Each structure stands twice: as structure tokens, then as C-alpha cells.
Amino acid sequence: MAFDGIFTHVMTQELRTQLLGGRVQKIHQPYPNEVILTIRANRKNWPLLLSAHPQYARVQITQIPYANPDVATNFAMTLRKYLAAASLERIEQVDNDRVLHMDFATRDELGDDLSLRLVVEIMGRHSNITLVNLATGKILDLIRHVPADQNRYRLLMPGATYVNPPAQEQANPFTAEVPSDFPDDLKERTRFLQQHYQGLAKDSATELATRLNQGASGWxxxxxxxxxxxxxITTGNSVSFTAIPYQSLTGTTSQFTTLSELLDAFYVQKAEHDRVQQQGGQLIRVLRNEIDKDKKKQQKLQQTLQASDKADSYRIKGDILTTYLAQIKRGMTEITLPNFYDDEQPIKISLSNQLSPSQNAQKYFTKYQKLRNSVAYVNDQMAKNQAELDYLEGIAAQIEIANPKDIEDIRLELQDSGYLKRQKRGKKPAKRPKLAKPDLFYASDGTRIWVGKNNLQNDQLTLKTAKKTDIWLHAKDIPGSHVIIDSDHPSDKTLTEAAMLAAYFSKNRNGANVQVDYIQVKKIRKPNGAKPGFVVYEGQQTIAVTPEVSLVEKLRNPPTM
Structure with a gap:
């Protein structure tokens, strides 16, 4: 389901119950299209996410952790200037449209009352968040500036008068009468409802069309x-979220206490992956270029190695030319001679007409020796290049499973390894940032399980933080996270759950029967000069598990005893 007018209506009611009368405590803009207002209401802090993302635009209370940037954006600074300590007085939906008005009361620098409105427009690629002075109707700032040459209907820039989005000539389904004349065909009826009623995404229109089979009572x-x-959340051929169970959707259903909890569960992977792609765009490009370069180098080395297989043929030709040297005349370009290595087949040998017979023979011996000498060098280079390729592909796999907070750790590692240049801040060298903490999970019996999300975290977790008697796990022979069970004798169930995490946070997270090694931390060692995240061990045991997203999410929270 899209975040349509129906869902906006229900979300508005939920947010009113939780937030009205609350005060703004903190304001952050962790991502380019998203703002989080922490509102204190009913003796609790509520992180309110306002998203103008082109694909994931929404409004909700979110518990998904985020990394706050070191430097606030201009829009965040404007919101802090005007909304810090402001009281949320009103939350209204515009008809049944995907537009939400949030009205705040505060005071200006002179102590006079000031009324402000945050307008959240959930409209796909046209989504926006706008701060408006209600007294003047002027825009104070927007999360996305839209100049006049991009929108002829209205100017969305600071200082302009705020103009509502174009009104839709459609009825509000919450207040309109039940349609009495509608098509019999379900698809046509769905299309009819979308054309005549405001704020209906296709799945909501299909649900209403289905219920109209029962007439007005169904509506x-x-x-x-x-x-x-x-x-x-209904999981069938696709995954859909709805405010109520839809009769028109088939599949397995999961129930949630609030709409916000539902959205966190639905978007936790999609939105996080998109945020990682945004923040890690530079890293992804650098890795892709380095990986492509190493793959091409590996192919060239392989071709050189294959050429060395011809070394014996050069030696044979040199031997035959030396044996029959008297039959070779200067100026010849080729000669066919008996092959005493193969009695049945004579051999044709190319010659240089610029060289003497003995020089031609020596030429083949030289080629033979050069190729033979190259084998050891090429094998050494291929091993080193393959190790670097595995390392870079491992980092690429880590970006796929990373949270936004992990990106800076990966950036730091690439800088330490020389793949990225360090950014200078003035004349002083930039302060080395602290590593993000590994993710904490809880087994069913409450045992803590730590998961490193990148190589620097893995090294810190395994080699410095974990106790020697803890249990260490890692997906077998593939890039993945180091996982630590905070116990020296975990139960079989805890071991299986930790192995599930090791498999999920690996390159084979979508695989089945993923092999996971486990061993005590004291048997782990890091070779001198090894790259970050690389360790060796012996005497491990192995368990096979199939990752389950639902279980992974369940393990994020401590069990209720």
C-alpha cells in the first residue's frame, strides 16, 4: 500500500493522541529528505519522522536509530530557530489528501506570540516539508527548494507566499455519500472510485470496490x-501495509500495535538501504572502480599464466633446431623437421630471416626461460591481487548490510588503506572519528549477542572487547560480520540464534543452509600485517542455518520475562 489519503487520515488520528500538547525538545536532519522532531508529550519523548523522500515519504513515530550529522543543514538550523520549545497545538489533514498541517505555538525574539505551521506534502517526487509563518503566510524555509522554472503553479522558495497544492475536484470519501451508480466490473469500479474520490491508492480503491459488492453496508x-x-502487513506476491486487514489482499498477515510500529517494520530495510546508498555513494563508486580494476588485472595475469603453458613447446623447438642446425640456412622463414618428441608428427618451426640458425634456436630457449621465470611471479601477483579483490568485495558486501551509522567507519577504513583521500578541515588535520558501536541483540534467554557491521568494528569487537571465553561466530568462507555471544556456555538455542545473525549479516543473507563457524575467542588470532577484519582460527565447529528476517528483528529487543 502507498501512504495514501486513507492511511494519512488514520495516522493523523494516531499522532493527535500521542503528540498534541507536546513540546519540541530536539530537531535533527540526519538525511537529505528527512527531519526528526523529538517531541515531549505525555511524559515521554517521541521521535517524529517527517520524510519527503521521493519513494518513502511518510509521517510517523520512529524507533529506527539514526546517525546525526556533525554539521546541521540550513533547514535544520531554521527549524531549531523557530520551533525549539514550541508547543504542538494542532494536527490536521487537508480533506483526504496526502497533506498534513502541524501547527505550533511559540514566541519570537521580542516575546510576542508566534504561530507556525509545518506542512508535510506526501506526493512522491514532489514531496516537501515547508515551514510557514501563519501570520504572514510566508515560507520561512523548505527541505527542498523548488524555483519558478520547475513549478509554474507555485513558488516554493523562502520568502514566497505559501500556496496550497492544486485542489482536486474529487469527493472526500469520509464525508461523501455512498456511490449509487458504479460499474459492475471490479477493475472498472476501482478506476471509477479513484477518479471520483480523493486520496485513494489502487489497493484502497480495490478494497472499497470489493466491499461495494455488499452495497452501502460494505462501504x-x-x-x-x-x-x-x-x-x-500482508505478505503474498508482494508486501503491503494497511491500516486494517484488507479483504482484497491475500497472504500471511502480521499485526502491529500502532501504525508507526508497522511502518518501522515495513521500511526498516528499504529506507535504511536507500540511506546507506545516499551516504555511501562515494564509497560505492570507489569500490566499484577498484574492484573492476582488480578483476581486469586478474584476467591479464591469468592470460599470462596460460601463455606460460606454452613454455615447453618453445623448449622443444629450441632442442630440435639445435639438433638439426646444419639443415637450417640463414634467410629461411620456416622449416619442417622431424620431431623426436613425437615420432609420428614432423614439426613446422617459424624462423627469423634476420637471425643465424643458432640465434633462432637461442631465441626459442630465451622465450622458454622467460615464461618459466614468470610463473612464480605471476602466481604471487595473482594471489596478492585476489586477496585485495576479496577484501574489496567484502567491504562492498558490508555496505549492503550496513546501517547509515556504519558508513563513516567504512569510510575511515578506506582512508586508512589508501583508497580514499582524507578530507582536510582548514590547516588542522581532521579529528579521527570514534567507531560506531556494534549492534546489540538478545537471545531468547536474554543472553547478549554483539554483531560487528564492518571490518573496524569486527577487529574492535573480537580482539579488544570480547572476553577470551566468549563464543565467536562467522559465516564460513564468505564476507560477513563477526558475532560474539556474551557467554562461555550458551544454550543450543542461543547458539542457533547467534548463527542466524552471523548468516544474516553476511554476503549470503538471502541464502539457505548457510554454513557458520563458531569457536572460543581465545582461539582467534590476527596475522601480522593482515588487513582489517581478517583473522585465522583452527578447531572450529560448524552449524547450518537459514536466515529469517522476522527472527532477526525480534532479537533486537530483550525478551519479556
Whole structure:
């Protein structure tokens, strides 16, 4: 389901219950299109996410952790200037559109009352978040500036008068009468509802069209259920989220307490992956270029190695030319001679007409010796190049499973390894940032399980933080996270759950029967000069598991005893 007008309506009711009367405590803009307002209401801090992402635009309370940037954006600074300590007085949806108005009361520098409005427009690639002075109607700032040459209908720039999005000539389904004349065909009926009623995504329109088979009672029943939502994710041919269970959707359903919890579960992978791709764009490009370069180098080395297989043929030709030297005349370009290495087949040998017979023979011996000498060098170079390729592909795999907070650790590692240049801040060298903490999970019995998300975290976790008696796990023979069980004798179930985490946070996270090694930390060692994250061990045991996303998410929270 899209975040349509129906879902916006229900979310508005939920946010009113949780947030109205609260005060803004903190304001952060961790990502280019997203703002988080921490609002203190009902004796609790609520992280309110306002997203103008082109694909994941939404409004919700979120518990997904985020990394706050060192330097605040201009929009975040404007919000802090005007909304710090402001009281949230009103939350309203515009008709049944995907537009939310959040009105705040505060005071200006002179102590006079000031009324402000945050307008959140959830409109795909046109999504935006706008701060408006209600007294003047002027825009104070926006998360996305849209000049006049990009939008002829309205100017979305600071200082301009705020103009509402174009009004839709459609009825509000929450207040309109039940349609009495509609097509019999379900697809046509769905299209009819979208054309005549505001804020209906295709799945909501399909659900209403299905319920109209029962006539007006089906229509009224739908909106009666919407008034008491049952947040649901339905997993079938696709994954959909809805405010209530939809009769028109088939598959396995999962229920949630609130709409915000549902959205966290739905977006935890999609949104996080997109954020990582945004923040790690430079790293991804550097890695892709280095990996491509190493692959091409490996191919050339392989070709050189294959050429060395011809070394014996050069030696044979040199031997035959030396044996029959008297039959060779200067100026000849080729000669066919008996092959005493193969009695049945004579051999044709190319010659240089610029060289003497003995020089031609020596030429073949020289080629033979050169190729023979190159084998050891090429094998050494191929081993080193393959090790670097494995290392870089391992980092690329880590970016795929990383959270946004892990990106800086990976950037730091690439800088330490010389793949990225360090950024200078003035004349002083930039201060080395602290490593992000490994992710903490809890086994079913409450045992803590730590998961390193990149090579620097892995080294810190395994070699410095973990106790020697703890259990260490890693996906067998593939890039992945170091996992530490905070116990010297974990239960079989805890061991299986930790192996599940090791498999999930590896290159084979979507595989089945992933092999995972486990061993005590004291048997792990790091060779001198080894790259970050690389360790060796002996005497391990192995367990096979199939990663389950639902279990991984469940293990993020301590069990309720």
C-alpha cells in the first residue's frame, strides 16, 4: 500500500493522541529528505519522522536509530530557530489528501506570540516539508527548494507566499455519500472510485470496490473499521501495509500495535538501504572502480599464466633446431623437421630471416626461460591481487548490510588503506572519528549477542572487547560480520540464534543452509600485517542455518520475562 489519503487520515488520528500538547525538545536532519522532531508529550519523548523522500515519504513515530550529522543543514538550523520549545497545538489533514498541517505555538525574539505551521506534502517526487509563518503566510524555509522554472503553479522558495497544492475536484470519501451508480466490473469500479474520490491508492480503491459488492453496508463497514485501526502487513506476491486487514489482499498477515510500529517494520530495510546508498555513494563508486580494476588485472595475469603453458613447446623447438642446425640456412622463414618428441608428427618451426640458425634456436630457449621465470611471479601477483579483490568485495558486501551509522567507519577504513583521500578541515588535520558501536541483540534467554557491521568494528569487537571465553561466530568462507555471544556456555538455542545473525549479516543473507563457524575467542588470532577484519582460527565447529528476517528483528529487543 502507498501512504495514501486513507492511511494519512488514520495516522493523523494516531499522532493527535500521542503528540498534541507536546513540546519540541530536539530537531535533527540526519538525511537529505528527512527531519526528526523529538517531541515531549505525555511524559515521554517521541521521535517524529517527517520524510519527503521521493519513494518513502511518510509521517510517523520512529524507533529506527539514526546517525546525526556533525554539521546541521540550513533547514535544520531554521527549524531549531523557530520551533525549539514550541508547543504542538494542532494536527490536521487537508480533506483526504496526502497533506498534513502541524501547527505550533511559540514566541519570537521580542516575546510576542508566534504561530507556525509545518506542512508535510506526501506526493512522491514532489514531496516537501515547508515551514510557514501563519501570520504572514510566508515560507520561512523548505527541505527542498523548488524555483519558478520547475513549478509554474507555485513558488516554493523562502520568502514566497505559501500556496496550497492544486485542489482536486474529487469527493472526500469520509464525508461523501455512498456511490449509487458504479460499474459492475471490479477493475472498472476501482478506476471509477479513484477518479471520483480523493486520496485513494489502487489497493484502497480495490478494497472499497470489493466491499461495494455488499452495497452501502460494505462501504460503511470499511470506514467503521478504519475508525478503530488494526495495523497490518500482508505478505503474498508482494508486501503491503494497511491500516486494517484488507479483504482484497491475500497472504500471511502480521499485526502491529500502532501504525508507526508497522511502518518501522515495513521500511526498516528499504529506507535504511536507500540511506546507506545516499551516504555511501562515494564509497560505492570507489569500490566499484577498484574492484573492476582488480578483476581486469586478474584476467591479464591469468592470460599470462596460460601463455606460460606454452613454455615447453618453445623448449622443444629450441632442442630440435639445435639438433638439426646444419639443415637450417640463414634467410629461411620456416622449416619442417622431424620431431623426436613425437615420432609420428614432423614439426613446422617459424624462423627469423634476420637471425643465424643458432640465434633462432637461442631465441626459442630465451622465450622458454622467460615464461618459466614468470610463473612464480605471476602466481604471487595473482594471489596478492585476489586477496585485495576479496577484501574489496567484502567491504562492498558490508555496505549492503550496513546501517547509515556504519558508513563513516567504512569510510575511515578506506582512508586508512589508501583508497580514499582524507578530507582536510582548514590547516588542522581532521579529528579521527570514534567507531560506531556494534549492534546489540538478545537471545531468547536474554543472553547478549554483539554483531560487528564492518571490518573496524569486527577487529574492535573480537580482539579488544570480547572476553577470551566468549563464543565467536562467522559465516564460513564468505564476507560477513563477526558475532560474539556474551557467554562461555550458551544454550543450543542461543547458539542457533547467534548463527542466524552471523548468516544474516553476511554476503549470503538471502541464502539457505548457510554454513557458520563458531569457536572460543581465545582461539582467534590476527596475522601480522593482515588487513582489517581478517583473522585465522583452527578447531572450529560448524552449524547450518537459514536466515529469517522476522527472527532477526525480534532479537533486537530483550525478551519479556
Amino acid at each position: 460503511h463497514q470499511f470506514f467503521a473499521e478504519i475508525a478503530t485501526p488494526e495495523p497490518t
